[in-house]
Amino acid sequence: MTTAQQPAPAPRVWREPAGIAPRGTLVLLAGRGESAAIYQRFGTRLAADAYRVVAVPATTGHAEAAAADALATALADQETPRPLVLVGVDTGAPRALRLARRHAGAVDGVVLAGLPTRAPAEPAAGTEEEALAARTACPNHRLVLSREMALAGPADAERPPADTTPLGLPLLALHGGADRISPPAEALPRYRELGATSVVTVRDGRHDILNDVTHRSVAATLVLFLERLRLGAELPPLVEDATRADA
Incomplete structure (x- = not known):
């Protein structure tokens, strides 16, 4: 049986706690060679804040087909909590952009994390430890990657997004300041070309920014974006630093 004939692995869902009204839905498109289980920590945390993942x-x-199917299922279900946000990680980011453009009237927002900036190349020489170090500084996430990447199979060959015209939707960009796989100097201009509402870099953050050592701060940044999005596409501010106010 060829790869194309094999059934696609099912998406994994983390739901809001029982008895708590859901606050929105995130359809997360994983990155190169990633299984859904890699996002256990992320999904659990966002679900605890009542966001379905x-x-x-x-x-x-x-x-590509799995991403389209997951979004179509969410859009077809009248019970899907809103806002509905696409989260594209690494090579999942170009897929998220294509889906968002195709369903611009139905998707409420987009989050991009670790947008790829270079075409896939042959794996660079080096040890597995060096490859993991480029992905994350978090020891727990390294263990998850070592296990789940082997189970997920070969990495897809997704290329950087060809269309970088403004997306026209609320867009949060999250990127590691020390990302060697997708250097910030290359990625940040692309986020701005896409019309990102907010571009957030994480000091010393590596490529897997949702699961790096700063995953708590990144999740908090994402939740704040989602909470503002619930108030409207113009993202009205929720919190302000009063120390910066004029005396």
């Missing part, structure tokens, strides 16, 4: 794995030959 649907993580779509990035299996070669299925990633």
